[in-house]
Amino acid sequence: MLKQSLQQKLLQKLSPQQIQVIKLLELPTLQLEERIKKELEENPVLDEGGSEENIQEDYQEEENDIKDKDQEEFSLEDYIEDDDTPSYKLAAQNYSKDDKHEDIPFSGGTTFHEQLISQLGLRILTPEKAALAEYLIGNIDEDGYLRRDIDSIVDDLAFATGINTTFEELVELLHIIQDFDPAGIGARDLQECLILQIKRKGSHNPDVKLAHQILKKYFDEFTRKHYDKIQKRLNLSDEDFKCAVDEILKLNPKPGGAFVNPMSKPSPTIIPDFILEEEDGELNLSLNSRNVPDLHISRSYVDMIEDYSRNKDNQSQDQKDAVMFVKQKLDSAKWFIDAIRQRQNTLMLTMKAIIDYQRDYFIEGDEKMLKPMILKDISELTSLDISTISRVSNSKYIQTHFGIFPLKYFFSEGLQTDTGEEVSTREIKNILQECVDNEDKKKPLTDDKLAAILKEKSYMIARRTVAKYREQLNIPVARLRKEL
Structure with a gap:
């Protein structure tokens, strides 16, 4: 039996503008730069560079409505900045707009896998075996290990390429690859990797010979540091055992790291979101927006709206449609600029509260002066929600006179x-x-x-x-x- 009933629920629904602010709040400076570039590419109404002076003064008194059958009303004033500074200035004072930030070029080079394939070319193999060996090399990871099961590789070759091979044939080719430089390449696990390296040292050295024996027969005990058991079973003196262990410690657990790949991307440089300067006991905080452009609404599109407002009776439907398209873009641009402003204000409010709470630490730089501080403490100081403080703290860094630190560093129980x-x-x-x-x-x-x-x-x-x-x-x- 079907029943109908009325229910009341209190739900909180975020507006598109609020969602945009939240998303921007989470971005560190480097990602904010990319986000702004993307917005500039997608919205022709949004402009960068110096502010368009006197936009507000020219049009603030005008409130012309566009009314067209089923078109909604809007005011020209909505698209003009509502303060004395029409553009929202993002650039930090300590950097000039004329500064050039050019990428440093690097020379090309051989990749890790190309190095291995070049060594493969020195071996006498049939074209079929060379192709199989190259496929094996393609499955070796950046650490130098073949972590995939060989039976699975046999199946892949059969289903993906139609090449039929056997486990034994691939193992034979793998042994050839394991003879490449550096030693340890192509190992299937750490034990095999270390044994491959120790075997390259030969057996003439008694310490090396003993190290090989330990790795082959007592690897589990060695990794668990059950040294007493190994010494007892091999009847070794402390000195002999120490010499053998020293030989093992010289080996490289990640032989693939011996290859430097110049084409690989380096770890990203940390760009601080805040800059804190200390002078005579005074702390001066600023946002680091070195490569973030000034933003403002393009004058030409505001002129277009004004022109339409004066001559709307003589406009064609295509012209009216174009104006409504511009209206939507103007909305988007204004929301974006407001969202950037809110982001920056929230970041500064939060960081100032952290500095006030940990003032002694930021003056001296002595970690012992860090007081216990949780998100709730800063939430109460700023009257912002804990989730907002968490978003500000995440992935943000501050540059101080004693180093660069993630904001999370200052929070502890x-x-x-x-x-x-x-x-x-x-x-x-x-x-x-x-x-x-x-x-x-x-x-x-x-x-x-x-x-x-x-x-x-x-x-x-x-x-x-x-x-x-x-x-x-x-x-x-x-x-x-x-x-x-």
């Missing part, structure tokens, strides 16, 4: 000492890192011992919390930190 003093968890982590850095690597500190050291320093922290912080610092357990 707090703990209390046995005297009731609140300290940042980062301070605890620094102490843990210092303890591990200075420990006796033959007898590394366990989590229980680390907790005891912290207790002696008045930090009452449970062993499981120590383990959590240690993992966050990417510090392995004591057993894996043990050295000979």
Whole structure:
């Protein structure tokens, strides 16, 4: 049986403008530059460069409506800036518009896989085998490993290219590739990679011979640092075992890294979103918008709307359609400029609150002066939502007189000492890192011992919390930190 009922629901729906502000808020400076370039390409009404002076003064008093049967009303004033500065200035003061930021060209070179294929050309192989070997090389990753199962490669060749081969034939060709430089290329796992390298050193050296034996027969024990077991089974002295381990530690776990690929893209340079300068105890904050252009609405399109307003009775339907198209683009341009303004204002408001909260730290640059601070603290100072503070903090950086830092760096939880003093968890982590850095690597500190050291320093922290912080610092357990 069908029933009808009325329900009331309170829903929050974001306008397109609000969604645009949120999306821009998440972008760091480098991506904002790309976003603005894209908008400039797509919207002919949006212009860059110096501001169009006196647009507002010329037209502020005019409010001419376009009314055409089923067309909605709009005012010319909606498309003119509503303050004394008609364009929203984005460029930072410490950079000139005449500055050139040219990319530095680099010379071409041979890629990693091309290096391997060039070595393949030195081997005498039939065209069929050479094609199979080249296919194998194509499956080797940038670290130098063939991580794909050979049976799967056999199937791929059969289904994708119609070439029939066998597991044995591919293994034979793989052994040829594994003889290429650098040693270790084409290995299917770390153990095989290290063994391939140690075999290249020959067996005349007793330390190398022993290292080969350890890698071949006791690899699992070696990776788990169960050194006592290996020494006992091989009946080795501490000195002999240490010499063999030293030979293993000289090997390269990622032989593919020996090839420098000049065509590969370098890691992106960090572009700070904020610049903080300290002078005589005063902190001056500014946005870094070096390569972001000034934005304003094109004068020619405003003139077009004004002309239509004066002569709308004599306009053809095509001209009316063109004006409505321009209206839509004017809307889009104005929303975009407003969204940029809101983004910049929100960024500055948030960063100023962080600086006020951590003023002593930003003056001195001493990490010990960082106070515990969470998103809620800055949310309360700025009256902005926590999600907004999170978006501002994400992927943004600040340049200070003592380094460049991600905004997330300044947020951390707090703990209390046995005297009731609140300290940042980062301070605890620094102490843990210092303890591990200075420990006796033959007898590394366990989590229980680390907790005891912290207790002696008045930090009452449970062993499981120590383990959590240690993992966050990417510090392995004591057993894996043990050295000979």
